[in-house]
Amino acid sequence: MISAVKETGKDKLFLAFNYIYVLLAFIIVAYPVVYMISASISDPKLVGSGEMWLLPKGITFEGYERVFQNKSIWTGYGNTILYTVVGTAINLFVTLPAAYALSRKDFAGRNFFMGMFMVTMFFGGGLVPSYLLIKELGMVNTIWAIVIPSAASIWNIIVARTFFQSSIPKELQEAAQIDGCSNIRLFMKIILPLSMPIIAVMALFYGVGNWNSYFSALIYLNDAAKYPLQLVLRQILVLQEMSAQGGGAIDASTASALNSKAEIAALVKYSVIIVATAPIIAVYPFLQRYFVQGVMIGSVKG
Template sequence: MLTGVKETGRDKAFLAFNYLYVLLAFLVVLYPVAYIVSASVSDPKLVASGDMWLWPRGFTFDGYERVFRNRNIWIGYGNTVLYTVVGTAINLAVTLPAAYALSRKDFVGRQFFTGMFMVTMFFGGGLVPTYLLVKGLGMVDTMWAIVVPSAASIWNIIVSRTFFQSSIPRELQEAAQIDGASNWRLFLTIVLPLSMPIIAVMALFYGVGNWNGYFSALIYLNDNAKYPLQLVLRQILVLQEMSAQGGAALDASTASALNSKAEIAALVRYAVIIVATVPVILVYPFLQRYFVQGVMIGSIKG
C-alpha cells in the first residue's frame, strides 16, 4: 500500500502562502469585474459619487435599455462580429499553412524564411508607410483594411510551428506520402484533424484580438456605419469626457444638463462593456480544454 509523502512544516507554510496569494490575486481580478457589473445596473449618480463600490444601488436597467435601443451600437456590434469572423478565418488560413511549412525539415529555405519572419518582430515600417500602403491598395474605408494588414502574427506562427514539430509524428507524415498523399492532402486530412488544440488556441488569440481591436478602425475607417463596437464605445467615452469638461464653464442649468448626460453616458458605457465582453466569456469554456493543451506546447518533451 502506498503512503503519501509527509509534508514538513515548511511545505505547509509554502502551500498556505500560495493559497493566500492565489486568493488575493483572485480578489484583485474579480473586483473590477464585479464593479462594472454592479455599476451597469446602478443609479449613475450613486456610482459617480462613490456610494456604489461593490453591490448595486438604485437598481436600474436603463443603461441596457438605452444600449438595446441605440442603432449605432447594434451596427457596431454587427460590424465587430463580421470583422472577428472574417479576420479570424483569414488569420488561421495564413498562420497554419505557414507554420506547417516551416515545421517541415524538407522545406528548402526553411531557416532563411524563419529568419526573415522573425526580423519583422523587431522592425516595422511604421504607421505612415503602412497607411500609404493600405491606401495604395485601395483598402481605406473598407473591411479589408481591418483584417488584411493583421492577417498573421509572427509569434503565433512560431508557436504553431513548434506544435507541428513536437506533436505531429514525422513517421505518420512519411507513411501518408508513401501512400501517395500530396502535401495539401497530408495537411488538410491528416495534420489539421490532429491539431485541434493549436487551432483552438490560435482561434481564441486571434478572435479576442479582432474583437477588442479598434486602432486600425480608427485609422482606416471614415464611415460611421462601418465602425466596430469598440470604436462606438470610444465615441461614448469621448463624448462623456467632453461633457464633463464643458460643464465647468457654463451656467448652472446647462451644466446640470451636461452632467446628467455624462451620468447617462457613464451608465451606457458600463452596459456596453458588459455587452461587448459577454460573447468572449461565453466562447471560452468551449475552448478551455484545447486552450490548456495548446499553451503547454513544448513544456514536456518525450
C-alpha cells in the first residue's frame, strides 16, 4: 500500500500563493466585464459620477432600447455576421489544404514554400501599397476587400500543419493510396473527417478575428451601409467624445442638453459593447476544449 505524500510547509505556502494569484487574476479579468454589464443597465449619471463601480444602480434599459431601435446598429450586426461567416469559410478553404500539403513529406519544395510563407510574417508591403493593390483589383468598398486580404494566417497554417503531422498516421495515407485513392479524395474523405478538432480550432481563431476586425473596413469601405458592427461602435464612441467636449462659450440650457446627450451616448456605448461581444462570449464555452487543444498543438511541436 502506497502512503500519501505529506505536504511540507513550503508546499502549503506555494499552494496558498497560487490560489491568491489565481483569485487576483480572476478579479482583474472579471471586473471589466461585470462593470460593462452593470454600466449598460445603470443610470448614466451614477456611472459618470463614479457611484456605480461594480453592481448596477438606478437600473434602466434605455440604452438597449436605443440600440435595438437604431437601424445602423442592426445593419452593422448583419454586415458583421456576413463578413464573419464568409471570411471564416474562405479562411478554412485556404488554410486547411495549404497546411495539409505542407505536412506531406512527399510534397516537393515544401520547405521552400514554407520559407516563403514565413517571410510574410516579418515583412509586409505597408498600408499604402496594400490600398493601391486593393484599389487596382476593384475591391474597394466591397466585401472582398474585407475577407480576401486576410484569407490566411501563416501562424494558423503552421498550427494546422503540426496537427496533420502529429495526429494523422502516415500509414493511413499510404494504405489509402495503395487502394487507389487520389490525393483530393484522400483529403476530402479521410483527412478532413479525422481533423474536426483542428477545424473547430481554426474556425474559432478566424471567427473571433473576423468578428472583432474593423481596421480593414475603416480603410477600404466608403459606404456606411456596409460598415461592420465594430465600425458602427467606433462612430458611437467618437460622437460620444465630441458630445462630451461640447463647444466654447455656451449657455446653461445648451450645456445641460450636451451633458444629457453625452450621458445617453455613454449608456448606448456600454450597451453596444455588450451586444457586440455577447455572441462570442456565448459560443466560446462550447469550443473552449478545442481552443485549448489548438494552443497545445502549436506549443508542443512546431
